[in-house]
Amino acid sequence: MVRRGASEPAPIDLRKSVEAAADVTSADWPAQMTDLIAQAVGWVRENTTGRAIVAARVIVYAALAIIVVPAIVTLVLVTAIRILNAYLPDEVFGEHHIWAAYLFLGLPFAIGGWMCIQKARRGAARLRVQR
Numbered sequence: 001m002v003r004r005g006a007s008e009p010a011p012i013d014l015r016k017s018v019e020a021a022a023d024v025t026s027a028d029w030p031a032q033m034t035d036l037i038a039q040a041v042g043w044v045r046e047n048t049t050g051r052a053i054v055a056a057r058v059i060v061y062a063a064l065a066i067i068v069v070p071a072i073v074t075l076v077l078v079t080a081i082r083i084l085n086a087y088l089p090d091e092v093f094g095e096h097h098i099w100a101a102y103l104f105l106g107l108p109f110a111i112g113g114w115m116c117i118q119k120a121r122r123g124a125a126r127l128r129v130q131r
Contacts, residue, residue, distance in 0.1 A: 080105055 084101035093100045 077105060 081098075081101045084104060085098050088097045088100055090097070
């Protein structure tokens with residue numbers, strides 16, 4: 001896994017690196033060994049720490065979504081019910097018209113639930129037929 005914007009670490013060619021390291025008579029061998037070690041450390045880091053960071057991010061964002069989304073949906077529904085109850089006309093729905101706010105906001109959820117149940121029943125019927 002490579003972070004966005006980061007370049008892919010170059011694969012380590014051990015034969016070439018060993019051949020270069022074996023040539024200790026060259027004046028450049030300390031730099032070559034440093035580059036080899038840096039490549040190896042970068043490769044190990046990307047294959048261990050990089051994956052752990054991605055997994056930790058997934059866990060944190062999933063936990064945040066599981067906690068925050070239901071709270072936001074609940075607050076939005078409560079606010080919508082209160083607004084509807086405050087602004088529904090008494091002449092049309094009567095003086096106590098909280099039932100109308102519940103009806104207006106509950107009906108879409110009831111229809112959506114009914115549709116999901118119908119879809120599940122069709123899928124279960126198909127599975128019974130295929131067996």
